[in-house]
Amino acid sequence: MAKFIERTRKGETAVYRHPLLVRASHWINALCLLILLLSGLQILNAHPAFYWGQTSTFARPAAAIESVQADDGTLRGRLTVAGLTVDTTGVLGASKSGGDQLQERAFPSWMTLPGSLDLGAGRRWHFAFAWILVLNGLAYLIYAFASRRVGRVLWPTLAELRGIGRSLVDHLRLRFAHGEDARDYNVLQKLSYVAVIFGLLPLMLATGLVMSPAMDARLPLLGDLLGGRQSARTLHFLSAFGLTSFFLVHVAMVVAAGPVNEMRSILTGWFVIRRDLDETRIDADGTPPPEDSIEEARP
DSSP states (O other): OOOEEEEEETTEEEEEOSOHHHHHHHHHHHHHHHHHHHHHHHHHTTOOEEOOSSSOOTTSOSEEEEEEEOTTSOEEEEEEETTEEEEOTTTSEEEOTTSSSOEEESSOGGGSSSSSOOHHHHHHHHHHHHHHHHHHHHHHHHHHHHTTHIIIIISOOHHHHHTHHHHHHHHHTTOOOOGGGGSSOOHHHHHHHHHIIIIIHHHHHHHHHHHSHHHHHHOHHHHHHTTSHHHHHHHHHHHHHHHHHHHHHHHHHHHHHOHHHHHHHHHHSEEEEEOOGGGOOOOTTSOOOOSEEEEEEOO
16 A cells, blocks of 8 residues: 655644545535535425335425415415424515515425426436436545545544544534644544545435435335334435535634644645644654654654
8 A cells, every 4th residue: 555645743633634536535525415405405306205104195204395385375385393483584485586575485496496487497406416426425435445544544443432522522512632632533523424435424424325216116124124114205405404514513623723734735645733842752762853854654
């Protein structure tokens, strides 16, 4: 396996953290997930309600976005989840969507692809980028296992898991690791990446296959394991909500931790570690490294 370069200069160490394939798959994933979210909401506009089981119980949805006429004759939007109703006029159920008047529309035009109501176009966008996401994910997984990146970089150790409480408190207080402690992902990062890669993304794929009538007919056992086609549809939406939540928290943490360094690492691969004088690494013979040194190191 190829080694990666680590550069030390004037109290800073640049670590080649993200190989090219990791960086490329990261940005392809980001694009695919954005298109899938917007086109998925376009598809959901056709029937913005969720059920549990094999068939739809239209009179008793588990959750629904609706447009209703108020007593004064105005159009109102509302979200109902497990019997609890919230007014969502202006965003969900009833929105202007580029016009002057409120329209009956589950999701506004700025949240869907395409912006106009077009179920067929939404499905074409969704299916095309779903396959790109699958192929990109397979390429990443093959590389991650072949290079042992999963075990060396992503999978948390027992010692790290025992410190999860402290890590959570530090994140809530926006206190981030520095020096040598910043070289590797912390336990919360590792857990979230593992949950997304081996949990949410496979769940999205499995539930998407069950929603396809052709695939459901060929893989009926998968539908049964997920509780039926309508359950799969609900789980598909919940997994999309989970991925969106992960993305928002991920971006917030990038900004809080230092956007220049974080963006540089995912664009060029190089992550810079800044050391205090008392954190300078000592070589095996007891002498500190020179001010400008280059060494080979695995990520």
